[in-house]
Amino acid sequence: MSQPSLSQARSRFTTSSIRWGFMWALWCAVLWGAWYVPGSAVWFEAPYVDLKYDTNAELLLAAAVLTTFNAVAVLFFLFVWNGVLGKWGEYVRTIKQMRYISKWFFIGAIFGGPMAIFGSYLAIGYIGGAFAAISSLMYPIIGATLARLWYQEKITRRAAVGIFIILAGGVTVYAPGIIAEITGTGDTGWLGYLGGAMAAIGWGVEGAIAGRGLDVADPDVGITVRFTAEVLYWVALILPAIYLFTDQPVVELVVATFNWAAIGWLTLAGVTFAFCYVSWYKSFPLIGVGRGQAIAALYGLFAVIFLAVFTLKLPEWNFLAGLVLFVAGGFVMFTESNEVLEVVRAVSTDRKKPGTAVDAVNS
Numbered sequence: 001m002s003q004p005s006l007s008q009a010r011s012r013f014t015t016s017s018i019r020w021g022f023m024w025a026l027w028c029a030v031l032w033g034a035w036y037v038p039g040s041a042v043w044f045e046a047p048y049v050d051l052k053y054d055t056n057a058e059l060l061l062a063a064a065v066l067t068t069f070n071a072v073a074v075l076f077f078l079f080v081w082n083g084v085l086g087k088w089g090e091y092v093r094t095i096k097q098m099r100y101i102s103k104w105f106f107i108g109a110i111f112g113g114p115m116a117i118f119g120s121y122l123a124i125g126y127i128g129g130a131f132a133a134i135s136s137l138m139y140p141i142i143g144a145t146l147a148r149l150w151y152q153e154k155i156t157r158r159a160a161v162g163i164f165i166i167l168a169g170g171v172t173v174y175a176p177g178i179i180a181e182i183t184g185t186g187d188t189g190w191l192g193y194l195g196g197a198m199a200a201i202g203w204g205v206e207g208a209i210a211g212r213g214l215d216v217a218d219p220d221v222g223i224t225v226r227f228t229a230e231v232l233y234w235v236a237l238i239l240p241a242i243y244l245f246t247d248q249p250v251v252e253l254v255v256a257t258f259n260w261a262a263i264g265w266l267t268l269a270g271v272t273f274a275f276c277y278v279s280w281y282k283s284f285p286l287i288g289v290g291r292g293q294a295i296a297a298l299y300g301l302f303a304v305i306f307l308a309v310f311t312l313k314l315p316e317w318n319f320l321a322g323l324v325l326f327v328a329g330g331f332v333m334f335t336e337s338n339e340v341l342e343v344v345r346a347v348s349t350d351r352k353k354p355g356t357a358v359d360a361v362n363s
Contacts, residue, residue, distance in 0.1 A: 017286050017287075018286065018287055020286055021282075021283045021285075021286025021287030021291075021292065022283075022287060022295055024279045024280075024282040024283040024286065024292075025279070025280070025283040025287065025291075025292045025295035025296045026295055026296075026298065027275075027279045028276050028277075028279035028280040028283065028295075028296040028299070029295065029296050029297070029298040029299040029301075029302055030299070030302050031272045031273070031275050031276035031279065031299075032272075032273075032276040032280075032296065032299035032302070032303070033133065033298075033299040033300070033301065033302025033303035033304075033305070033306055034272045034276075034302065034303075034306055035269055035272040035273045035276060035303075036124075036129045036130075036132065036133050036303040036306065036307060037129070037268075037306050037307060037310055038265040038266070038268035038269040038272070039070075039120070039121065039124060039129065039132075039265075039269050040124050040128070040129030040132075040307065040311075041265045041310075042066060042262055042265040042266055042269070043062075043066075043124060043125055045259070045261040045262045045265060046256065046259055046261065046262065047253060047256035047257065047259075047262075048062050048066070048262070056189070056191055057246070057248060058248070059122070059125050059126065059189075059191070060122070060191075061242065061248045061249075061250065061253060062121075062125060062253065063118055063121040063122045063125055063195075064118065064234070064238065064239065064242065065239070065250070065253050065254055065257060066121050066266070067113065067114070067117050067118045067121050067234065068231075068234040068235065068238075068239060068254075069257060069263075069266045070117060070121075070266060070269055070270060070273065071113060071117070071227060071230045071231045071234055072231055072235075072270075073266050073267055073269060073270020073271070073273075073274075074227050074270045074273050074274045074277065075224070075227040075228060075230075075231050075274075076270060077270055077271050077274035077275070078220075078223060078224040078227055078274050078277075078278070079224065081220065081224075081274065081275070081278065082220055082221065082224055085220060087218065087220055087221055090218060090221045091221045091224055091225065094217055094218070094221045094222070094225055095225050095228065100216065101213065101216050101217050102213075102217075102225050102229075104209055104210070104212050104213030104217075104222075105209075105210070105213050105217070105222055105223075105225040105226035105229060106225070106226075106229040107209055108205075108206040108209040108210050108213065108226055108229075109206075109226045109227070109229035109230040109233065110229075110233070111201075111202040111203075111205040111206040111209065112202055112203060112206035112226065112230065113227075113229075113230035113233060113234070114230075114233060114234070114238060115198050115199075115201065115202030115205075116136070116139075116198065116199045116200075116201075116202025116203040116206060117199070117202075117230075118195075118198070119136075119194070119195040119196065119197070119198025119199040119202060120132050120136060120195065120196075120198075120199040121195070122191055122192060122194070122195025122198070123135055123136075123192050123193075123195035123196040123199065125192070125195075126189045126191055126192025126195065127177075127189075127192035127193075127196075128315070129303065129307050130303065130304055130307050130314075130315035130319055131173075131192070131196065131315065131319060132195070132196060132199070133299065133300050133303035133304065133307070134173050134300045134303075134304070134315070134319050134322055134323050134326070135170075135173055135174065135193070135196025135197070135199065135200065136196055136199035136200040136203060137166065137169065137170070137173075137200070137297045137300045137322075137323075137326040138166060138167065138169070138170040138200040138204075139199070139200045139201070139202075139203040139204035139207070139293060139297070140163065140166060140204065140207075140290060140293035140294040140297050140329075140330070140333075141163050141166055141167060141170075141204065142200065142201055142203075142204020142205060142207075142208075143203070143204040143205070143207035143208050143211075143289045143290060143293040144159065144163060144289065144290030144293065144294070145204075146204065146205060146207075146208035146289075147207075147208045147211055147288065147289040147290055148290075150208060150212065151211070151212060153211070153288050153289060153290060154288075155290060158332060158333070159290060159291070159294075159332075159333050161329075161332055162294060162329040162330065162331075162332035162333035163290075163329065163333075164329070165325055165326075165328050165329030165332060166294070166297070166325065166326055166329035166330070167329075168325050168329075169321075169322040169323070169324070169325030169326040169328075169329065170200075170322065170326075172318050172321045172322040172325060173196075173318060173319055173322035174193065174196070174197075175318075176316075176318045177193055177318075203293075204293070207280075207284070207289045207292070207293050208289055210222065210226070210281055210284060210289070211284045211285075211288070211289040214281060214284055214285050215285075219278065219281040219282045219284075219285070220278060220281075220282075222281055223277050223278055223280075223281045226277075227274075227277075239254075276299075279296075280292065280296055283295070283296065290333070291333055294329070294330045294333040295330055295333070297326060297330050298327060298330055300323050300326055300327070301323060301326075301327055304319075304320075304323060
């Protein structure tokens, strides 16, 4: 085959990979935005709507139980997905490789579950679904920065501009509420703002860790291992610890959640979040963590649209202004040229030998 033909084939492959990367990230955004509808609606079903929430501990427990049910539902649909793809054997082989492969997903699950998803449920419970969706949109900054520092994923000048715009959106969303809390004029709990920040940091860190794990694992299997870890954390560690060391009614709340309305919403949350995460993880090897997260951050736009349709309510002005900035920042990163996106990891040029690219990926 002639050199021009090889070059053309490589160009077509690169273009196709980048296109699929953006498609997966965009599909993630749609499903992620849809998740906030059942994730918010379940708070208005028994037993959660009947709780008095006189103390922060009650709401923290409710968020913990909901996050546990969410993780179990997601894992169920991921097992079905891997079964359809015939990847159960690969799942078993991957989860056995704790030292080299699955450890990345077990670590990522700490930031993605007990930190990010739990924080998001906190934000929904204290302030609302629209705030929870928009407040965590700063997570691409965390992911892109860690990916750059950890395994030299490139951040171009254009990507940096997009990150700056996203940061401005974060200030717009958070500043009015935080100022109101500090001055004592706010009518929402500070834990709601903390939950939003936890979600942003948690998903950003998880994305960077997932990018490392996906160097050596299949995305469909990797995300299933990640949610296996989260279910273990909640079912075997966190909820038992709450039961043993506090006087909160953990068992009673778990049992009461088994009603058709609550389980129905949690099932919808599970199916949307399962395939949202599948799409998210598939985008990282194709376009990089920073850009995959930036495009997936469009979920804030879809969440506001879906919530407005179902609740007939629009969020506060600063939420909408922040949303515009978040979308603008993501668009700036989205419009990166193919030549820049072709190599998403920086490659050292000080060693002229064939193993250089491999070393850069594995660093």
